[in-house]
Amino acid sequence: MKLFKDITIIGLTGQSGAGKSSVAGILKDLGFNIVDADKVSHRAASIEDFLEELKKSFPRCVDGGRLDRRAAAELIFGDKSAKEKYTSIIFPYITRLCFEELYRLSRTSPGIVVFDAPTLFESGLDSVCEAVISVVAPYCTLVERIMARDSVSRELAVARLESQKSEEFFRSSSDYLINNNLSYSELVKSTEEVALAVRERFRCLKE
Template sequence: MLGLTGSIGAGKSTAANLLRKHGLTVLDADAAAHALSRTPEVQTEVARQLGPQYVTADGFDRAALAALVFADPAKRDVLNAIVHPRVRALLGQQTAEAAARGEAWVVQDVPLLFEGEGWRQMNATLLIDAPLELRISRVMKRSGLDRETVLARDAAQMPAEQKRRLATVVVDNSGDEAQLEAGLVEALRSLGIGEPGSREDGRS
């Protein structure tokens, strides 16, 4: 397994799409969390522990829940304890299915990879990184959030420099998409990740 992560605004989602373009299976932890948010079990736990106002017919009131958990670390821990173990189990199941198809490497796209213990189960980790000011401007432009909100969300994650120390490979994304793609190709080469479906170049 290859763990893919990056701080807010670093360009992790763009990197994930580029890895798909190069034929790798990329499993999205955010998509898994959204799917799980629609399940009665998760909705019941969130309503019970955080409040029924955060649960909707489509899953969660994401804006209200984000405002809550980014302002209150204890509430964030509660939400993570409900969602993260279930996400890890679902991604583990999907990874096993990909391995059964003969895929040598599977990418797990996990925003908070290093904040938990899941990264220790990876064969390698890939961090997408960019300077703080650039990341802030990207998030403000795409999401309409103000600078203080973006900084608060960044502060809720592990510091970027600590992630760089933990990552197997770091890819800089301070340029354009073509530069990011070139960096990803070099990162895959350094990790020995070859064409999808070949078993000799790695393992899921």
Template structure:
């Protein structure tokens, strides 16, 4: 990796049920710092968050002493693009501040990962208007395996799965647009080797790249 004034920033994404969270854990195990956008959102909707009054004002009855009632808020915005845009206008600037703080904290690292589930859906891959990514890796698996994984989740139905897919960029398009693809439709060990190979390919010398 050439000398840089900041880490190489790799965007990590993938459609529902593709194994993105598992790959994020593998990256962490290799010593790569990972910023989890979903975790940041959860923290910003927890009790005591300064965003709660704004969320309550926009979506009355969706917050309380325990923070955001995620099921109630989700019902308000799921499938309603205008409502979702109002929520994002509250959440996204705060997530961006956390992401910037994460980058400052890890400024000396050769590689960091931004785990962003809706990276393509929200245009974050755009270097002119996104989050400053140097490359994107998409986590993917065959459609039948994706369906099996998702429908095994508690509370998931065929109809809900179909609605989620309608809101996401198709997997084939994500793969075509990605700089790298990690296939999780294979064994865990093979996926781990692929993740280690990717870290190695990026020239990251300070991370363990298991030679198994």
């Protein structure tokens, strides 16, 4: 569904620990504009209306007028129904800010825009994308990367992965798949191949 004139939106998502941020960085170096939903979510989390709404359902997640990210993380990964409630509260704010950024780019930077969103499918925002790139890696590799990146236990790393969509889902739901199971140089090569395929498909050879 094309909502924004003059830009082609390509979704970028994948498993936690797969290296999606690295792929986004490579795509940026290749000349693609990036809308980072994680960065947008940090902005959304400071919106007063969001904090007031969140406080009504999860008072311990708001401390001193700010989001307590540790409490929110424990909530999200510890209780499925609470996670669904939390995401239902914050997603509208994230969506609004993302759309504002996409609209801005449609006016100032025509071409391909990579929409980097870890919850692309869960939020339904894959519907605004004309293609989706997913990044995956072997399960044991994901666990080790999450433990190292977030300084968490193996148990918590596994719990995070189990709360997310499986590799099989990403494989079956994506137009392009990047398997980040080797070296960084191999990741760059794989990303460059996907970038070329995207540009050729959408006939946009220069951003």
